[in-house]
Amino acid sequence: MLKKIALGIVMVGVSGGLIYGAVNRTAARTGTSFNGNGNSGSHRNQGWQDGEGIQATGRQNGAGGNNGNGNGGRGRNIAEESFT
Amino acid sequence: MSEYQYVLSAQTRQRYWLVTLLIVIGLALTASSVYFLYFPNGYQGGRNPDYNTSVLFNRTDWSQIHLWSGIAMIIILLIHIPVHWKWIMDMGKRCFGKTECKIGRLNPHAKFNLYLDAAAAASFMLAAISGIYFLFVPAGRQASAPTFIFDYSAWDVIHTWSGVIMIILSLAHFLYHHGWVMKVSKRVMKREKVVETV
Numbered sequence: 456m457l458k459k460i461a462l463g464i465v466m467v468g469v470s471g472g473l474i475y476g477a478v479n480r481t482a483a484r485t486g487t488s489f490n491g492n493g494n495s496g497s498h499r500n501q502g503w504q505d506g507e508g509i510q511a512t513g514r515q516n517g518a519g520g521n522n523g524n525g526n527g528g529r530g531r532n533i534a535e536e537s538f539t
Numbered sequence: 540m541s542e543y544q545y546v547l548s549a550q551t552r553q554r555y556w557l558v559t560l561l562i563v564i565g566l567a568l569t570a571s572s573v574y575f576l577y578f579p580n581g582y583q584g585g586r587n588p589d590y591n592t593s594v595l596f597n598r599t600d601w602s603q604i605h606l607w608s609g610i611a612m613i614i615i616l617l618i619h620i621p622v623h624w625k626w627i628m629d630m631g632k633r634c635f636g637k638t639e640c641k642i643g644r645l646n647p648h649a650k651f652n653l654y655l656d657a658a659a660a661a662s663f664m665l666a667a668i669s670g671i672y673f674l675f676v677p678a679g680r681q682a683s684a685p686t687f688i689f690d691y692s693a694w695d696v697i698h699t700w701s702g703v704i705m706i707i708l709s710l711a712h713f714l715y716h717h718g719w720v721m722k723v724s725k726r727v728m729k730r731e732k733v734v735e736t737v
Contacts, residue, residue: 462714470707476576477703483579484695 546729555723557619562713564611569706571605574598576699606674613667655715659708665701669694 481487547555574594580587581598591598620627630653645653672687672694689697713720 466707466710466714469710473573473576473703473706476573477699480576480579480699481696484699485692 546726547723551723552727554622555727557615557622558720561612561615561619564608564615565706565709567604567608568612571601571608572702572706574601575605576703609667609670613670616663616667652715655708655712659705659712662701662705662708665697666705669698669701673698 578589578592578594578598581590594601596604676685676687676691676694687694
């Protein structure tokens with residue numbers, strides 16, 4: 456009986472943690488608000504995650520100088536990540 | 540001269556090592572999933588203080604762990620299907636054969652096991668298909684990502700929720716069958732003497 460209760464607690468705890476995390480991620484990736492674990496503000500501008508967007512900003516701001524090239528490089532690095 | 544043989548049949552041992560491999564890869568996949576659930580955002584031009592937070596590994600390492608354990612999981616489960624093909628066909632015939640559906644006649648444990656496995660398989664398929672989408676459309680190309688049935692954000696949400704449901708159902712599956720795992724673990728390396736000659 457005690458074993459079943461312990462397994463139930465593990466099941467509920469893990470499920471709760473995963474669902475909380477999934478809500479957190481969904482909110483962050485879709486730009487909706489979620490008062491979660493302090494990640495608020497990290498999804499203010501989803502476009503910053505986009506390597507292409509960062510490259511474009513670099514071209515606009517850098518006026519062909521080092522700043523533009525640097526930002527472009529950063530964009531390519533992010534593009535190497537997987538779905539994350 | 541003595542001869543020994545395994546206590547367990549070759550089929551049971553094969554199934555045991557497959558399950559062990561699935562558990563190890565599943566743990567790697569789950570750990571990396573949890574990282575990306577709690578640190579969802581990538582580089583945001585310095586605006587994301589959580590970017591590249593290190594929890595045992597950094598973001599790039601977790602990304603690689605998630606990628607390769609996901610691919611390994613897909614390959615192993617593709618092996619898992621032929622191993623259990625007879626069971627799948629038997630269940631298919633029970634429900635989709637010419638005779639009436641006999642699932643209602645299964646005992647409650649078998650019925651629960653069937654529904655659990657079917658739901659886990661469905662969520663796995665969704666997680667795998669959406670994962671394959673992300674193999675071809677990495678995060679950095681989000682704004683220009685091609686729409687394949689759904690847009691990038693929709694695939695992200697599908698991958699997140701199907702993955703979470705798959706992990707929960709896999710844990711339930713493991714806990715439901717943990718008796719078998721524990722019993723076989725104790726016997727898997729054991730051999731018994733069957734013939735003894737001088």
